[in-house]
Amino acid sequence: MLISDKLTKGMNDQVGRELGASSQYLQLASYFARDNLRELAAFFFRQADEEREHAVKFVHYLVDTGGKVAIPQVMAAQDVASAEAGVQAALDGELKVTEQINDLSAIAAEDQDYAALRFLGWFSEEQVEEISTMTELLSVVRRAGDQLLLVEEYLSRRGEPHA
Numbered sequence: 438m439l440i441s442d443k444l445t446k447g448m449n450d451q452v453g454r455e456l457g458a459s460s461q462y463l464q465l466a467s468y469f470a471r472d473n474l475r476e477l478a479a480f481f482f483r484q485a486d487e488e489r490e491h492a493v494k495f496v497h498y499l500v501d502t503g504g505k506v507a508i509p510q511v512m513a514a515q516d517v518a519s520a521e522a523g524v525q526a527a528l529d530g531e532l533k534v535t536e537q538i539n540d541l542s543a544i545a546a547e548d549q550d551y552a553a554l555r556f557l558g559w560f561s562e563e564q565v566e567e568i569s570t571m572t573e574l575l576s577v578v579r580r581a582g583d584q585l586l587l588v589e590e591y592l593s594r595r596g597e598p599h600a
């Protein structure tokens with residue numbers, strides 16, 4: 438086995454959290470879709486797909502290193518009160534995930550598990566991008582206020598967030 442029990446447990450927990458983030462983004466996407474805000478909906482449907490891909494990446498890593506995969510219970514999505522509250526919650530969630538990735542990296546460092554550190558490094562860089570994207574979106578949503586069509590305009594001009 439190329440991975441410690443402690444890191445295996447941490448990565449399994451992370452699988453659950455990535456899946457939870459995916460659910461939360463689906464919730465947010467459907468909130469916007471219901472209001473016919475197609476760009477915002479598409480943005481969060483894409484985010485939901487990405488979070489699921491993150492979960493799958495951890496699963497593959499565990500399989501490759503001989504860690505036992507044990508997918509935990511996934512948190513239910515929270516109701517979305519408003520566009521701003523939803524995007525704020527998304528940003529808060531991404532900040533939390535960044536800490537969790539750092540915690541996993543700390544375990545990998547303790548284990549002198551350099552492969553895991555490199556693997557987790559990809560996630561650290563991904564978090565920088567996600568926090569930057571979400572911070573920008575939050576500021577645009579705040580400035581738009583009730584005029585969410587302005588956010589639609591902004592997103593359609595901006596194109597793919599991860600292009």
Ligand SMILES: [Fe+2]
Nearest residue numbers: 455458488491
């Ligand atoms: Fe993620």
Ligand SMILES: [Fe+2]
Nearest residue numbers: 458488531567
């Ligand atoms: Fe994310």
